[in-house]
Amino acid sequence: SAMPHKKNPILSENITGLARMIRSYALPAMENVNLWHERDISHSSVERVIAPDATIALDFILNRLTEIIGKLVVHPKVMLENLNKSLGLYNSQRILLALIQKGMSREKAYSIVQSVAMKSWKEKKLFSESLKKDNRITKFLSEKEIDTSFDSKYFLKNVEKIFKRIF
CATH class of the missing domain: 1.10.287 (Helix Hairpins)
Structure with missing residues (x-):
C-alpha cells in the first residue's frame, strides 16, 4: 500500500x-x-x-x-462508538420507507430526509432529534414512530433465524 x-x-x-x-x-x-x-x-x-x-x-x-x-x-464497544459517530444517519432509509408507507411520494420523502440528514450532520446533532423538530417529518410520523425507526434491534431481528439456518 x-x-x-x-x-x-x-x-x-x-x-x-x-x-x-x-x-x-x-x-x-x-x-x-x-x-x-x-x-x-x-x-x-x-x-x-x-x-x-x-x-x-x-x-x-x-x-x-x-x-x-x-x-x-470483534470489538463491540468500538463498533458501537463508530455507529454513534454517524449521529444515527444510518437509519435514514428506515425513515424514508416510513414516510412512503404514510403516503408521501418517494421523491419527496428522499429529498426531505436527505435535507434533514445533511443539516443534522453539518450541525453535529442527532438525526432523530433533527427529524423530530422538522414539521415536514412530524406531519407524517409521530415521535414514537421516529424512535421506533431508530431501534437498533430492528437490524438484529433475524439473527436467531440466521444462526439456526447456518448452524
Whole structure:
C-alpha cells in the first residue's frame, strides 16, 4: 500500500481476486450450454480447465475464509462508538420507507430526509432529534414512530433465524 499506516487485508483481498476468477468461468460454462445437444471436443477442453480450477480455487477460498473468521477479533464497544459517530444517519432509509408507507411520494420523502440528514450532520446533532423538530417529518410520523425507526434491534431481528439456518 502507498499508505504506511494502513494494514492491508491481504488474505481477504486474495479471496476477492479468486472469487473474480471463479465468476469469470460462468461465461465459458454458459457458452457450453448452447451446444449440449451437439457435444463435441470443444466442450471437454473447457470443462477440463474450469471444473478443476474452479473447484480448487473454491476449496482454497473456503479454507482461507475459515482461517480469517477463526482469527477475527470483534470489538463491540468500538463498533458501537463508530455507529454513534454517524449521529444515527444510518437509519435514514428506515425513515424514508416510513414516510412512503404514510403516503408521501418517494421523491419527496428522499429529498426531505436527505435535507434533514445533511443539516443534522453539518450541525453535529442527532438525526432523530433533527427529524423530530422538522414539521415536514412530524406531519407524517409521530415521535414514537421516529424512535421506533431508530431501534437498533430492528437490524438484529433475524439473527436467531440466521444462526439456526447456518448452524
